[in-house]
Amino acid sequence: MKSKELISILCFFILITGCGLNEKMEGYILEVAEGSILFAEDASMEEYDEWKDLTYDELLEASPKPSLIKLTYEDVEKLQKGDYVQVKLEGDVAALFPGQAKAKKVQLK
Numbered sequence: 001m002k003s004k005e006l007i008s009i010l011c012f013f014i015l016i017t018g019c020g021l022n023e024k025m026e027g028y029i030l031e032v033a034e035g036s037i038l039f040a041e042d043a044s045m046e047e048y049d050e051w052k053d054l055t056y057d058e059l060l061e062a063s064p065k066p067s068l069i070k071l072t073y074e075d076v077e078k079l080q081k082g083d084y085v086q087v088k089l090e091g092d093v094a095a096l097f098p099g100q101a102k103a104k105k106v107q108l109k
Helices: 003-018 045-051 056-061
Strands: 024-033 036-041 068-072 084-089 099-108
Touching: 024 045, 036 045
Parallel strands: 068 099
Antiparallel strands: 024 036, 024 084, 036 068, 084 099
């Protein structure tokens, strides 16, 4: 196997397996549902104020588009729309829009 092919395969493997593992991120909760939250990663308070009253469909069409992640998380009882939180992921964020992932921990900031 040529060294360029080996390097390409190695880089691809690292990209696929390494991205997002135990990643921490901060942002605002836009929606709380049973077993999940809609999270706007790296959103400022001003951006949250612009997006907080939009429906899910309107958020998907918003410009600039928020960095949304639908997080599966069982302990949503103490969380509410508008909370600024730090999220620790369990695994990777699926490359969809909005992104999808499982939250290991959600902590109020």
